[in-house]
Amino acid sequence: MHPAYSVIFLTTATGAGYGLLALLGLLRALDRLPHDPAFGLLALGLSLALITAGLLISTAHLGRPERSWRAFGQWRSSWLSREGVLAVATYIPALLFALGWLVLQRHDGAWVQVGWLAAVMALATVYATAMIYRSLAAIPRWHHPLVAPGYLILALATGAVWLNAVLTPFTDSHELVKAICFAALAGGWLVKISYWRAIDNAQGESSAASAIGLGEVPGFDQVRPLDPPHVQDNYLLKEMGYTVARKHADKLRRLTHLLAFLAPLVLIIIQTASSGIVGLAAAALAAVCVSFGVIIERWLFFAEAQHKVMLYYGADRV
Amino acid sequence: MTSLPKVPTPKRLGLVIDLDTCVGCHACAVSCKEWNTAGYHAPLPDTDPYGKDVDGVWLNRVHGFETGLDSKTGGDGEKAGRTVYFPRSCLHCEDAPCVTVCPTGASYKRTEDGIVLVDEDICIGCKLCSWACPYGAREFDTDGGVMKKCTLCIDRIYNDNLEPEDRQPACVNACPARARHFGDFNDPESAVSKLTVERGGVELMPELGLKPTNRYLPPRQPAATGAVGRLDDAPTSGGFLDWIDRVLSR
Numbered sequence: 001m002h003p004a005y006s007v008i009f010l011t012t013a014t015g016a017g018y019g020l021l022a023l024l025g026l027l028r029a030l031d032r033l034p035h036d037p038a039f040g041l042l043a044l045g046l047s048l049a050l051i052t053a054g055l056l057i058s059t060a061h062l063g064r065p066e067r068s069w070r071a072f073g074q075w076r077s078s079w080l081s082r083e084g085v086l087a088v089a090t091y092i093p094a095l096l097f098a099l100g101w102l103v104l105q106r107h108d109g110a111w112v113q114v115g116w117l118a119a120v121m122a123l124a125t126v127y128a129t130a131m132i133y134r135s136l137a138a139i140p141r142w143h144h145p146l147v148a149p150g151y152l153i154l155a156l157a158t159g160a161v162w163l164n165a166v167l168t169p170f171t172d173s174h175e176l177v178k179a180i181c182f183a184a185l186a187g188g189w190l191v192k193i194s195y196w197r198a199i200d201n202a203q204g205e206s207s208a209a210s211a212i213g214l215g216e217v218p219g220f221d222q223v224r225p226l227d228p229p230h231v232q233d234n235y236l237l238k239e240m241g242y243t244v245a246r247k248h249a250d251k252l253r254r255l256t257h258l259l260a261f262l263a264p265l266v267l268i269i270i271q272t273a274s275s276g277i278v279g280l281a282a283a284a285l286a287a288v289c290v291s292f293g294v295i296i297e298r299w300l301f302f303a304e305a306q307h308k309v310m311l312y313y314g315a316d317r318v
Numbered sequence: 319m320t321s322l323p324k325v326p327t328p329k330r331l332g333l334v335i336d337l338d339t340c341v342g343c344h345a346c347a348v349s350c351k352e353w354n355t356a357g358y359h360a361p362l363p364d365t366d367p368y369g370k371d372v373d374g375v376w377l378n379r380v381h382g383f384e385t386g387l388d389s390k391t392g393g394d395g396e397k398a399g400r401t402v403y404f405p406r407s408c409l410h411c412e413d414a415p416c417v418t419v420c421p422t423g424a425s426y427k428r429t430e431d432g433i434v435l436v437d438e439d440i441c442i443g444c445k446l447c448s449w450a451c452p453y454g455a456r457e458f459d460t461d462g463g464v465m466k467k468c469t470l471c472i473d474r475i476y477n478d479n480l481e482p483e484d485r486q487p488a489c490v491n492a493c494p495a496r497a498r499h500f501g502d503f504n505d506p507e508s509a510v511s512k513l514t515v516e517r518g519g520v521e522l523m524p525e526l527g528l529k530p531t532n533r534y535l536p537p538r539q540p541a542a543t544g545a546v547g548r549l550d551d552a553p554t555s556g557g558f559l560d561w562i563d564r565v566l567s568r
Contacts, residue, residue, distance in 0.1 A: 001449070063443020063463025070440055071421035077321045080446055081421035137415065137526055138452035206452070206523050212337075212383060212404045213520035213534040220385045220537055226401060227342065227382030232372050234379075235457045239448065308523065309454030312381050312406060 001139065002242040003302035010058035011129055012158070012295050014087070015151065017050030018122035019159020021094055023180065025115030025122070028101070032176055039170040040101040046166060047159075048094060055087055079135055083128035090125055093118040126155045133301075140202065140318060141305040146195040153191055154260075154297070157184035158290050161264050165287040168271070168280050181268050185290075189261040192297065196253060199304070204317030211311035225314050240307035244300070252300050260293025322417055327432040330503040331470055332410050332531035333490065334510040334519060338538045340497040342382055342403030349492030350378040350407070350468070357473045359438070363461040375457045377468045378407040378489055385537070402537055405498070407489070408455035408468035409522060409530030410434050416447035416456060416467075425465070431502075432531060433472055438464045452523055453530075475500070503531055 024043055027033045059065040072088070074081040097118050100111025130151030133142040160181045167174050209215040209223045233241070244252075267286035271279045308318045354377055355362040364374030381404045410427075414434050417427050424441035427434045436447075436456075441464040448456040448465060456467045471487035474480060484491060490498040501510035510533070513519060519533030 061444065063445070063458065063460075063465075064441065067422070067440065067442045070423075070442055071444070074321075074421050074423050077418040078421045078446075080419065080444065084421065132419075132446070135415075135419070136450050138450055205525050208383070209385075210523050210525060211453075212381075212402070213522045214337075214385060214402070214536055215524075217518075217520065217536040219539060220402070223383045223385040223402070225381065226384045227403075229344075229347070229379035229381050229406075230376075234373060235375070235448075235460075236454045239445065239458070240454070307449070307454075308452035308526075312379075312404075312454060 001302045001305040001307060002239050003299045004061055006057050006061040008295060008298045008302065010054045010061075011151070012291070012298050013050045013054035013057070014129065015126055015155035015294070016158035016162060016291065017047045017052075017054060018090070018126050019155035019157070020047040020162050021051070021090075021159070022119040022122040022156065023159050023163050023177075025093075025097060025117070025119035027176070028097075029112055029115035029119075031107075031112070034167075034170050035101075035105075035107045036170055037102050037105060039167065040098070043163065043166045044094075044098050044101065046162065048098070051087070051090075079128055079131040083125060083132060086121060086125040086128050090118065090121040093121060123152060123155075126152055138308045139305050140204065140308075141199045142301075144195065144198065146191055146198065150188070150191045150195055153184055153188045154294055157181070157188045157260075157264075158287075158294050160184050161268070161290045162287045164268060164271075165280075165283040168283040172275075178268055178272060181286075182265065185261050185265050189257070192256070192260075204306075206308050206311060207317050208311045208315065211308070225312075228313070236309055237313060240309050241313065242303060243306075244303040249300060249304055252296055256293055256297045256300065258293070259289045260297055263289040263293070322412075322414065322427055323429040323432075325429075326412075326504075327427075327429055328504065329431040330410075330412075330531050331431045331433055331475070331501070332503055332510065332533070333407075333470075333487070334499040334501075334513050334533050334535060335405055336495075336497040336499075336513075336517075336535040337402050337404060338497075338517075338535060339495045340380075340403040340405060340493075341495050342380055342401070343494065344380050345492045345494060346405055346489035346498060347376060347378040347380050349488045351376055353471060353474070353488035354466075354469070357471070358469045359436075359466045361461075362466060363459055365460065375459050375466050377455075377457070377466065378405060379454075380405045386540075400537065400540075404534075405489070406453065406455075407532075408434060408470075409453060409528075409532040410468075410470065411531065412529035413527065415450040415528065419446045419450045421446070433470050434467070435469055435472065436465050436467055438462070438466075441465055452526060452528070470500075503533075 059068050062068055071081055071084045075085045093114050096114045100106045130148040134147045137143045164177050164181050167177055209221050214220040264286040267282045271282035306318045311318055351362055362375040383402045383404055385402050386400045410432055414427055417425050422440050422442055424437045425447045443463040445458055456465050459466050475485050486500040490500045499509050501508035503511055514533045517535040519535050521530050
C-alpha cells in the first residue's frame with residue numbers, strides 16, 4: 001500500500017497524543033502526578049497539540065476535505081466514522097480535565113476523576129484508528145489480530161516516553177512513569193517482533209487463479225499474467241501496488257528496533273543513573289527517538305502491506 | 319446509510335461473463351468508458367491523455383492470463399495451455415465491504431436490486447472503499463476528488479427513453495462475442511441464472527465470502543485429441559476416395 005505521509009502523520013501524532021492524554025488522565029486520577037499547572041500546561045498542551053495537528057493533517061488525505069464533517073454520520077458500520085466521532089468526543093473530557101487542572105486548579109473530586117473518562121476515550125479512539133486497518137480483509141497484513149494491540153501499545157509507549165520527558169524538569173522521582181515506559185516499550189517490541197514474524201511466514205489465502213475464479217476449475221487452476229489491461233500505472237497500481245524491496249524493509253525494521261525500542265530503553269536507564277541536564281537530555285532524546293522510530297514503523301506498516309488486487313497484476317499469492 | 323440492506327434484495331442484478339468466449343477485444347471497457355463519461359458518473363477524467371504519463375478512470379479493465387498450464391487433459395503428455403481474457407469490474411457483492419467502511423453514506427447498496435453505487439455529492443474522497451475492495455473495482459477521480467465505480471449502467475437499464483433491447487449495460491451491448499450477459503440472479507428463469515447453472519459459473523475469490531453477484535463461466539475443457547478422424551486412416555471401401563488413397567500411397 002502507498003505510504004501516504006498524511007496518514008502516517010495522523011496515526012503516529014494522534015497515537016502519541018492520545019497515549020499521553022490517557023496516561024495523564026489515569027495518573028492524575030490516581031494522584032500520582034505533580035499539581036504544578038506549568039507541568040499541566042506543558043503536558044496537556046503537547047498532548048492536545050499532537051492530537052489536533054494529526055486530525056487536521058489527516059484531512060489532507062481527502063479528495064474533498066470541505067465535506068469532512070459528513071464522516072461523523074455512519075458510526076454504526078464504519079470504523080473511520082467511529083474514529084472521527086470518538087476523536088471529537090474525546091475533546092469534551094479532555095478540555096474539562098484541562099479546565100479543572102489549569103484554570104480552576106482543583107486537584108480533587110470530579111475535576112480529577114474526569115481523567116478516567118479522558119483516558120478511556122483516548123484509548124478507544126486509538127483502537128478505532130487501528131480497526132480501520134484491521135477490518136480490511138483485502139489487505140491480509142492489516143487484517144491481522146496483532147494490528148490493534150500494536151497500535152494501542154505503541155500509542156501508550158510514545159505517550160509514556162514523552163510524559164517521562166515532560167515530567168523530568170518538574171520532579172526527581174517518578175519511578176511509576178519510568179516503569180510504564182519500560183513495560184510499554186518492551187510490550188510494543190514484543191508485539192512488533194511477533195507481527196513481523198507472522199506476516200513473513202503467512203501463506204497468502206488467495207491466488208491469481210482464485211482471483212479470476214479458476215482456483216477450483218480442473219485443468220485451469222494454474223494461471224499467469226499475459227496481457228496487462230493498460231501499460232502505464234493507474235490508480236490501483238499507484239495506491240495498492242506500492243512495494244518496498246526486501247533489503248530496504250529489513251534495514252528499516254532494524255532502524256525501528258533501534259529507534260523505537262532499544263534507544264529509548266537505554267536512554268531512560270541512563271536518565272535513571274544520572275541527574276540534572278544529562279538526565280533531562282537523555283529523557284528528551286528518548287522521546288525524539290521513539291517518535292522517529294514509530295514513524296518508520298508506521299511507514300513500513302503501509303509499505304509492506306499487500307493488497308489482493310495485485311493478484312490481477314502479477315502477484316502469485318496474497 | 320452504509321449499513322447493508324437488512325433483508326435480501328428482491329432483485330439481484332448482475333453480469334455473467336463467459337471466459338470461454340471472451341476474445342479480449344476491450345470493446346466492453348471502451349464502451350463502458352464512453353457511456354459513463356457522459357452518464358451517472360460523468361466525467362471519467364483522463365490525466366495527461368496524450369502525454370507521457372497517461373492515466374484515467376476506467377470502470378472495466380480487461381486482463382489477459384495464460385492458463386491450463388498443468389492440465390492433464392491435453393493428451394500425449396502435452397499441456398493444454400490457452401489464453402483466458404478476464405474483464406474485471408464491480409461484482410455488486412451481497413456482503414460488500416466497500417459499503418460498510420464508508421464513513422459518510424456515499425457508498426451504498428440499493429435495497430431494490432442490490433446495485434452498489436457511490437453518491438458523488440457526499441463522497442469525501444477518503445479512498446477507504448477502494449482499499450476495502452479486493453477486486454480493485456473502484457478507481458479514484460483525482461480531478462473531482464471522489465470515488466467512481468461501475469453502476470451496472472443504472473442510467474441505461476431503467477431508461478424508458480431507450481429501446482427495450484438497449485436497456486442493458488453498455489458493456490453487454492458492446493460485446494461482439496456475446497460473452498457478457500445481464501440479468502436478475504434471483505430469477506431462476508433468467509439467462510444469467512440458467513447460464514450459471516449450465517456452465518458452472520464461479521465466484522471470484524470465494525475464500526473471502528463476500529458473496530459477489532457477478533459470475534464468470536470457466537473455459538470449456540478441451541476436446542480429447544484423437545476424436546477427430548485422421549486422414550491416413552481412410553477406409554478401403556472402394557470408390558473414388560479409395561482410388562485417391564491408392565494413387566497417393568504409391
